[in-house]
Amino acid sequence: MPTALVAEVAGRLARRARWRPLEYAFWLAALASVFLLPGRHLILTEIAWLALFALSLDLILGYAGIISLGHAAFFGLGSYLAALFAKHGIINEPVLALVVSGLGAAVLGFATSFLVLRGSDLTRLMVTLGVALIMREIANQIPDITGGADGLQGVVVAPILGMFQFDIFGHVAYAYCLIVLFILFLLARRVVYSPFGLSLRSVKGNPLRASSIGISTNARLVAIYTFAAFYAGIAGALLAQTTAFASLDVFSFERSADLLLVLIIGGTGYLYGGLIGAVIFKLMQDWIANLTPQYWQFWIGLVLVLIVLVGRDRIGLWTGGVRALAERLMRRFAPGAAPVPVPPGEGR
Amino acid sequence: MPVVLETVGLEKHFGGIAAVAGVSLKIEKGARHALIGPNGAGKTTVINLLTGVLRPSAGRILLEGEDITSLEAYKRVRRGLARTFQINQLFLDLTPLETIGLAISERLGAGAQWWRLVGTNPLVVEEIVEILARFHLTDVMYERTGNLPYGKQRLLEIALAIACRPHVLLLDEPAAGVPEDERHEILATVAALPADVTVLLIEHDMDIVFSFADRISVLVNGALFVDGAPEEVARDPRVKAVYLGESLDA
DSSP, X not given: OHHHHHHHHHHHHHHTTSOOHHHHHHHHHHHHHHHHOGGGHHHHHHHHHHHHHHHHHHHHHTTTOOOOSOTHHHHHHHHHHHHHHHHTTSSOSHHHHXXXXXXXXXXXXXXXXXXXXXXXXXXXXXXXHHHHHHHHHHHHHOHHHHOXXXXXXXXXXXOBTTTBOOOTTSHHHHHHHHHHHHHHHHHHHHHHTSHHHHHHHHHHHOHHHHHHTTOOHHHHHHHHHHHHHHHHHHHHHHHHHHHTOBOGGGGOHHHHHHHHHHHHHHOSXXXXXXXXXXXXXXXXXXXXXXXXTTTHHHHHHHHHHHHHHHOXXXXXXXXXXXXXXXXXXXXXXXTTOOOOOOOTTOOO | OOEEEXXXXXXXXXXXXXXXXXXXXXXXXXXXXXXXXXXXXXXXHHHHHHHTSSOOSEEEEEETTEEOTTOOHHHHHHTXXXXXXXXXXXXXXXXHHHHHHHHHHHHTTOTTOOSSOTXXXXXXXXXXXXHHHHTXXXXXXXXXXXXXXXXXXXXXXXXXXXHTOOXXXXXXXXXXXXXXXXXXXXXXXXXXXXXXXXXXXXXXXXXXXXXXXXXXXXXXXXXXXXXXXXHHHHHOHHHHHHHHTOOXXX
């Protein structure tokens, strides 16, 4: 009897990591866009690296509860490293340069992770913001290397794997970014559904208890922060390689703040939030900018306010679909119903 | 019996107030040791010092003869020192299944594995099922912990400490806030702990204390007041005085 129960429990646990139909649909749609939307590959390329960047923030915010206003520090470092590797021919092959740039960002992530271990959300916001500002100023102060305020020009990116040359329509760039995004998404998905990923959620939920059952909370936070910095660095490197350019704005405060906005639009803690958020954010930006070129930030701001007012708990809507919504409505309107309990995901 | 947990002149000051003032306590292996005292006596502070949640202002803590005074909290757990909390400290967004799994994976050194999926380690799953059954949590194991009734959460609180397979277990008012008719379930699980597990119990309910403990320490104003077998403590006029609020000189 117990063995049957053990098998059932193992099955239930394993099932959670199984691919859902909506996930297949998402990636099939992404694949289809390569072939069906050739005229939109430039903006799709931007969506792809932004999605990876937002996925990186989701790993620390959605899973470990570390809020950051300076994630551009890692993005920017990855960006400059990739641009410098290409410009000076240090690493010509883009894929290798991409990985090394990500590793460079990971080193910075590891070094600065110790600053976000302690303290409240406010402290973390300030510390991460400070790190990004410092990185920007360093880049500004060494124009011999970075090109300073003019940006790093004259970057020529070699063909990917020596075979695929970047083109001006963004066809190769989009396919490249999408493949990188997909591979790193698979890895993140693996990590999130692992014992390590589960322990991150426990550290986020209750660090006191996590350490009381033997979890080294600091080591877990350092690990995920470093891992996320690697992702952010790769995203930045993708930007540099696909535009053959790097400038100071890769470190800008707006970039970090927009990223938080992307993640809030998509929702945190289920991996697709950053991806969906990036699609919505970029398309909205593009659409609104076409309608009212001067005022697009007004509309973005309005959307942000509405989203936050409507509620942070969109996770249930995306993952559980209509059923979760229906259950909530039924509970709310059921005759003599008790006050609506706090919905899942609302806890901190 | 060998001493398994010992404090030497343990002190903790908050600002100018001495919450714990020179406590030297010896707990023998396999003991059922109760720590009692009026509200504000410093009982929970002692537990927090023992488990590393707080650092002592002075004094030493020895676990199985080794000095653990400056050891981090999570490392003490790995050395076999686990606790429960007076107010539930659970992972509200996780299920009991995941919660217990966390503690077991961690103990088996598999808690940081990122390359395998949760639920694919049969050793962990078997033990989760066993512990959940022992604590009557099998029927709610897939539910969100935050949605469980208080009694079940309290059981999970204790089950989680047991899942660390401690040599020394510190129970901070395990039955606190549990309705009378559900108490026996919790006390039965505590009574059924293996004999070689040493238990230090903080409790206000004297019925529980005297039915459970084979040794009692009384803490008053942060200092150890009386320490002895239950019958000695029960007879001690000073203890009565403290609990009845009488002055000692009277």
